[in-house]
Amino acid sequence: MKDFSVFDIIGPIMVGPSSSHTAGAVRLGKIARAIAGNQTPSSAEIYLHGSFAETYKGHGTDLALISGLLGFETDSPDIKKAFEFAEKEDLKFNFFPVDLGPAQHPNTVKFSLIKKDGTKLEIIGKSVGGGNIAITELDGYEISLKGDLPTLFTKHKDIPGIIHQVSGILCDHKINIAFMKVFRKEKRLEAIMVLETDDTISKDIIKQIQNIPSILSTHYLDPV
Amino acid sequence: MNYNYFSEIVEKANQRKCKISSIVKEWEEEKQEKDIAEIVKLMSEQWQVMKRAVDSGLNNPQISMGGLIGGEGKKIISYMEKNNNNDIYLKSAARALAVAEVSASMGKIVAAPTAGSAGIIPAVMLACIEKYGSSEEEIIDALFTASGLGIVIAKGASISGAEGGCQAECGSAGAMAAAAAAELMGGSPQASSNAAAMVLKNVLGLVCDPVAGLVEVPCAKRNVMGTTLAIVSAEMAVAGVTSVIPLDEVIAAMDSIGKSLPAILRETGKGGLAVTPTGLEIEKRVKGEKKNV
Numbered sequence: 001m002k003d004f005s006v007f008d009i010i011g012p013i014m015v016g017p018s019s020s021h022t023a024g025a026v027r028l029g030k031i032a033r034a035i036a037g038n039q040t041p042s043s044a045e046i047y048l049h050g051s052f053a054e055t056y057k058g059h060g061t062d063l064a065l066i067s068g069l070l071g072f073e074t075d076s077p078d079i080k081k082a083f084e085f086a087e088k089e090d091l092k093f094n095f096f097p098v099d100l101g102p103a104q105h106p107n108t109v110k111f112s113l114i115k116k117d118g119t120k121l122e123i124i125g126k127s128v129g130g131g132n133i134a135i136t137e138l139d140g141y142e143i144s145l146k147g148d149l150p151t152l153f154t155k156h157k158d159i160p161g162i163i164h165q166v167s168g169i170l171c172d173h174k175i176n177i178a179f180m181k182v183f184r185k186e187k188r189l190e191a192i193m194v195l196e197t198d199d200t201i202s203k204d205i206i207k208q209i210q211n212i213p214s215i216l217s218t219h220y221l222d223p224v
Numbered sequence: 225m226n227y228n229y230f231s232e233i234v235e236k237a238n239q240r241k242c243k244i245s246s247i248v249k250e251w252e253e254e255k256q257e258k259d260i261a262e263i264v265k266l267m268s269e270q271w272q273v274m275k276r277a278v279d280s281g282l283n284n285p286q287i288s289m290g291g292l293i294g295g296e297g298k299k300i301i302s303y304m305e306k307n308n309n310n311d312i313y314l315k316s317a318a319r320a321l322a323v324a325e326v327s328a329s330m331g332k333i334v335a336a337p338t339a340g341s342a343g344i345i346p347a348v349m350l351a352c353i354e355k356y357g358s359s360e361e362e363i364i365d366a367l368f369t370a371s372g373l374g375i376v377i378a379k380g381a382s383i384s385g386a387e388g389g390c391q392a393e394c395g396s397a398g399a400m401a402a403a404a405a406a407e408l409m410g411g412s413p414q415a416s417s418n419a420a421a422m423v424l425k426n427v428l429g430l431v432c433d434p435v436a437g438l439v440e441v442p443c444a445k446r447n448v449m450g451t452t453l454a455i456v457s458a459e460m461a462v463a464g465v466t467s468v469i470p471l472d473e474v475i476a477a478m479d480s481i482g483k484s485l486p487a488i489l490r491e492t493g494k495g496g497l498a499v500t501p502t503g504l505e506i507e508k509r510v511k512g513e514k515k516n517v
Contacts, residue, residue, distance in 0.1 A: 002462055003226075006252050007266060009337045009374030009383070009400075013273045016327025016339045017289060017451040055437040055493070056292035058510050060330045075273075080330045129384055130338070199426070 012131060013075045020107055021052070021059035024127030026079065027066015030224040031135055031147045032111045032123045037219070040070055041113040041121075044093040049105035052127075053097035062095050065109060068224075069093075074131065108136075129190040141183045141192045149178055149196040151221040152206070158184050158191040165212050166193065175199045178184075190216065225251060227473045230376045230417055237413040241290035244403070244413050245365040248372030267364050270334045274323070274346035277333045281322025288328035290438040290510050312351050313452055319348035320451040324444035337374045337383040337447030340439045341397035343447035345370055347402035348454045352408040366404035373403045374421055380472070381479035385432035386491040388482030390446055395427035395478065398450030398457075405458035414466075415458075421459035423450070424474045428482050431489035433496025436507040442497055 014023040018130060033040065046065055048056050056062050066082040070089060078085060086093060100108055107128035113121040124137035135145045138153070145151055156162050163182065176198040184191035201220055211216050227233050237244045253260050283303055287294035300318035304310065323343035327333045336345045349366065352358040358366070374383060374396060382388035383396045402419035411419070427449075435441040461467075466473070488495030497503050 004375045005255060005256060006248065006263075006368060006371035006375065007270070009371040009378065010267070010345070011271050011334060011336075013332065013334050014339065016328065016331050016333050019335055019339050022330070023335075051437060053493075054511050058436060058438040058440075060289050063330070075332050110236050113448065129386060131335075197313060223296070 002146065002197060007132075014131065015075055015077070015079045018059045019131040020127045020129050021055065022045065022064045022079075023074040023131040024107070024129075024133050025064035025109070026068045026072060026074045027054075027062045027131065027133045027147060027224050028067040028109055028125045028127060028135075030071065031068070031133070031221065032121075033069050034221040034224065035123060035138065035153070035219055036113055036121055038071075039116060040089045042090060042092065042116050042140045043114040044069055044091060045096065045112040046093060047096045047098045047100065047110040048111070049098055049100040049104050049108040049110070050111055052107050053099075055097070056097070066091070075184050080219050091213045101106065106200055131198045138192065139187065143183055143192060143194050144181060144223065145194050145196065147221065147224045149223055152197065152201055152209070153221075154193045154217040155216045155218075156191055156193065157216065159214055160186050162212070163193065166195070166209055168213075169205060169208050170195070170197065170201070173205050175201060175205070187214050225254065226366075227251065227376065228379055230373055230420070230475075231470065231472050233372055233376070234413040234417050236356065243365065243369070243407055244372060244416055245368040245407065248368040251372065252368070256273040260424070264364060267367050271349075271364055271367060273332060273334050274336070274349070277326045277331065277342070278319045278346050278350065280331055281326040282318065285322075285325060286329035287330065288438075288440050289330060289406045290440050291433065292327070292440040292506065293328055293444050294325050294446070297325060298502060301341070301449075312355050313455065316347040316351045316451045316455060317448040318375045319350055320344055320447040321444055323347070324447045328440045328444065337378070337396055337400070338385070338393045339506065340385060340443045341393040341447060341450065343444070344394065344397035344450040344454060345401045345404070347447075348405050351455055352405050356409055358408045362408055366408050369407050369416060370400035370404040370468045373416075377475055377478075380475045380485075382482055387429075388478065389430055389485050389490055390429040390432045391424070391427045391478055392482055393432065394443075394450040395424055395430060396447040397447075398423040398454045401450070401454035402457045402461070405454060406461050409458055409462045411458070411462040417471045418456075418465065419461035421457040421469065421471040421474045422460060423453050424471070424478055425467065425469065425502065426453055428474075428478055431485060431496050432491040433489055433498045434491065434493050435498050435503040436510040437493030437498070438510065441506075448489050
């Protein structure tokens with residue numbers, strides 16, 4: 001059973017009207033931004049599924065998702081004006097209410113992002129209630145992450161020893177791994193590793209991990 | 225120490241001859257590994273946001289995102305001023321509506337325990353300041369009493385409309401506010417428990433049936449229900465009225481009722497008021513168009 005804090009009950013401080021459709025949507029946008037390298041993408045096509053598709057206007061889910069992509073907090077008074085801020089930051093966006101299939105959670109969103117450097121990113125996430133969220137897919141990989149802990153992603157070659165090397169570096173710096181998962185589409189090709197840690201990971205440590213020969217890329221996310 | 229039942233908290237407070245809020249603060253201190261001063265400061269921040277939300281809703285009313293509510297709180301205050309009416313229940317109703325309106329127009333609020341029920345605790349706390357002269361410090365303490373009960377309800381039943389219906393949201397908020405108010409009115413720990421039980425017993429079975437799926441209708445006015453019930457139940461409990469069914473058993477009943485509610489009455493917008501002719505018409509107007517890809 002979850003150990004609630006008094007601030008889970010009286011809190012969070014947030015912009016209304018809904019913890020799942022507004023606060024959760026901001027957090028989903030923030031994670032997508034973090035995965036995109038903590039910068040505002042140049043374009044975002046946003047697909048809304050289920051209850052998100054049906055009630056997004058009345059809940060400000062669209063404003064909330066864009067706010068997240070712009071890096072706003074869940075209690076920012078600017079959420080209401082997110083579209084104006086998006087224009088200032090040259091973020092082009094479109095919303096598409098869609099049906100992503102019966103297997104998806106009712107509050108699911110798919111982001112198709114193009115970063116300023118032209119690279120593309122596809123992220124699927126869900127808002128599961130009370131402002132809690134989970135990312136379920138990244139660039140076609142089924143993953144699982146909640147964004148409430150410092151999170152490190154690696155894209156790497158699927159070869160023996162890579163997990164050992166990454167966890168070794170973390171161990172050297174006394175960083176405790178809370179959750180860890182490895183995902184791949186095909187044996188011995190590319191794989192993704194998601195590490196959620198109790199402690200924040202410094203830039204130096206991330207650089208060391210990037211220097212491991214079989215690591216193709218890394219992303220680091222502070223808790224959102 | 226960990227508490228799963230409110231009676232355990234009451235018993236501890238009785239043993240120690242202290243308020244429930246003191247027990248809850250210590251409980252939080254253990255969990256967070258932060259000192260009490262820091263925890264109190266955080267709670268004070270929540271309280272400041274609550275007060276600002278009330279002020280903003282009354283002084284600067286906005287139309288909600290779905291366009292269904294807005295300005296009702298101010299309307300009540302204007303009526304009261306015009307008629308020299310200073311009734312605390314009516315004033316509290318205006319305040320609860322004000323917060324609900326702020327939330328529905330994307331203003332800043334404190335989920336207490338949810339965004340949809342965010343007006344109840346601020347309105348009841350302000351009534352305690354006005355009627356019983358409670359100090360800021362006492363209010364912040366009482367918010368721990370409220371959230372301690374909220375934790376017990378979240379563990380034993382639910383505070384989510386999607387899981388337990390409106391009884392879990394406005395019901396829980398009302399019960400939490402009543403427990404806090406009873407403490408502020410000088411009641412014993414057991415009076416807080418009785419006050420909360422009397423609120424919950426009156427909302428058992430209350431469904432969550434938001435029109436067009438929006439947190440506007442009937443949510444805003446159900447905040448008034450929770451507020452009114454909380455104040456009167458706290459007064460009753462402090463007067464010595466007790467709940468025949470103990471609070472923890474009421475919470476268990478709420479849990480089993482919530483579980484037996486059909487999904488159409490749990491925040492899906494597919495039952496109750498949401499499917500009345502007017503509700504359906506509003507839904508058609510508000511919803512985004514859907515297409516397949």
